[in-house]
Amino acid sequence: MSDRWMSVEEIAGYLGVSKDTIYGWIAKRDLPAHKVGRLWKFKADEVDLWVRAGKAADEELKSL
Template sequence: MSNEILTIQEVATYLKLNEKTAYRLASKGELPMFKVGGSWRSTRVDLEAWIEEQKASSQAGEKKR
């Protein structure tokens, strides 16, 4: 895994989201992002960990049904 830093545009592309959706989720704290000089950034490692958490919580929710 790489500790590469991604821009919000790269995160949106990676997650196949509209850029505005990525901005909204980042500003609400729902994506693992941080600001550098007013611009949103994330590490690939943090993003991949977040994806795994989302998958796990989604699967746990399905099992409860």
């Protein structure tokens, strides 16, 4: 993946989730995001590391 900044719409498509899920992960699960003016921007490599660390996993499933 290139080193360019991705928008909420792009990162949602990249991860296969909704924009609402992305906003929720920013607020509740520390999704690596950077605020640029009014917009959230993402680096795919940072998000990949976050996913691989299990941060996107459902909390209920973690306890099983």
